Amino acid sequence: MPQRRSHVASSAEQTELASALAALRESLDAPLKFPAEVLAEADATDPTEPELDLREIPFATLDPAGSRDLDQAFHLERDGAGYTVRYAIADVPGFVEPEGAVDAEARRRGQTLYAADGRIPLHPPILSEDRASLLADVDRPALVWTFSLDAEGAVSAFRLERALIRSRAQLDYVSTQQSLDRGEEGPATLLPEIGALRIEQERRRGGASLNLPDEEVVRADDGTYAIERTTPLAVEEWNAQLSLMTGMAAASLMLDAGVGILRTMPRPDDDAFDTFRHQTEALGRPWTSGDYGEYLRTLDRNDPLTLPVLQAAAALFRGAGYVTFDGEAPRDAVQAAIAAPYAHATAPLRRLVDRWVLAICLAVSTGREIPSWARESLDELPGLMQESGRRASQLNAATINCVEAALMTPLVGTTIEATVIELRGDRASIQIANPAVTATAPVPAGSRPGDMVRLRVVRADIARGEIDFEV
Incomplete structure (x- = not known):
């Protein structure tokens, strides 16, 4: 990274x-x-x-x-x-x-x-x-x-x-x-x-x-x-x-x-650990043994799927x-x-x-x-x-949201590619590579963490720090 x-x-x-x-x-x-x-x-x-x-x-x-x-x-x-x-x-x-x-x-x-x-x-x-x-x-x-x-x-x-x-x-x-x-x-x-x-x-x-x-x-x-x-x-x-x-x-x-x-x-409860285990499996980087801290230390920082794993792990640090x-x-x-x-x-x-x-x-x-x-x-x-x-x-x-909306403003009406980081019902946290923007968007049915999806940028509101996408 x-x-x-x-x-x-x-x-x-x-x-x-x-x-x-x-x-x-x-x-x-x-x-x-x-x-x-x-x-x-x-x-x-x-x-x-x-x-x-x-x-x-x-x-x-x-x-x-x-x-x-x-x-x-x-x-x-x-x-x-x-x-x-x-x-x-x-x-x-x-x-x-x-x-x-x-x-x-x-x-x-x-x-x-x-x-x-x-x-x-x-x-x-x-x-x-x-x-x-x-x-x-x-x-x-x-x-x-x-x-x-x-x-x-x-x-x-x-x-x-x-x-x-x-x-x-x-x-x-x-x-x-x-x-x-x-x-x-x-x-x-x-x-x-x-x-x-x-x-x-x-x-x-x-x-x-x-x-x-x-x-x-x-x-x-x-x-x-x-x-x-x-x-x-x-x-x-x-x-x-x-x-x-x-x-x-x-x-x-x-x-x-x-x-x-x-x-x-x-300490995270058993449900939080189970959820994180399932997320690592979905990302193809399964946590199979050892303490979660030891697992996190083994992750390759140059692996593109490490970021989604770390984003998922953030729920354990609340x-x-x-x-x-x-x-x-x-x-x-x-x-x-x-x-x-x-x-x-x-x-x-x-x-x-x-x-x-x-x-x-x-x-x-x-x-x-x-x-x-x-x-x-x-x-x-x-x-x-x-x-x-x-x-x-x-x-x-809010600062990051406003700047990300400004970055996306020139792309309104165009189609971009993004990586799914974490699923949230029918929406997901996504990572756009260029410009480097993290956002929430609807994703195609059946999407999984780590998948690449294509989205259309519908709206970018700088004052509100909001970005809207459609599949």
């Missing part, structure tokens, strides 16, 4: 699309600008003074090219037969005054939203892209996780501390993957080795990774819009394992302390939510896809709940009282995150 990009080229369609996207953002009550009092507080607040100085450690960040809101920095080294992994997280709890203006605005927003015409950040850019961001070659306060791993990549010990750090390099995924493929030495040299060991640890736990192709609406310098679909690079999967390891450590700290907030997901506890651990604390208790703890610049998790974990790790502001407001978080998640999903889906 190589990278593909489909452009909206017509100037008239570009103008209509830009208006539709602006109206969509306004309908979600997701303002780009921050109130004056929020900006003033963000500019004036002094961070909490770090207790450790770790500036001699050459941390590095790894993000999409051009990123400015850098939440994490890492340092990897060998330690005998094992490894030491340091994972520094932006010290947002040290910058945000509890119950202040920045805090109140962040609770209203919940998370950073990603629109086609720009990001709608959780925090003012003076914090998220400057003072709190782990940018290269500047001193920054951070919350540093230090992990000791054995030769098989299992965590034998860990701790969390507040420290002053200095990142030495801002890496991006594409160039770092290319550098690793060439065998060059650098800050990420050990990442493939440690990442592979952590993936094996995931397999042993019974965890599963979906790794669907990324689908993103991008805006070029010339103002044209496009939908870009890319398969995650190996370096992204290795890097994600560091974040997963940190989230599991955060969950264990909070469970031991008897207070916190977890990210949970129920029901994720947040659960809080204070005094008694939740009955079901496991995130089923990770196959372990887990918490969001590595993206505080972009996600509200991480600030609470980090504040609680720092107190537990250093033997201090849990901040009263964090403890007393825990129960608000699931609702705040659910609402912001709803806005994010709505914005993402």
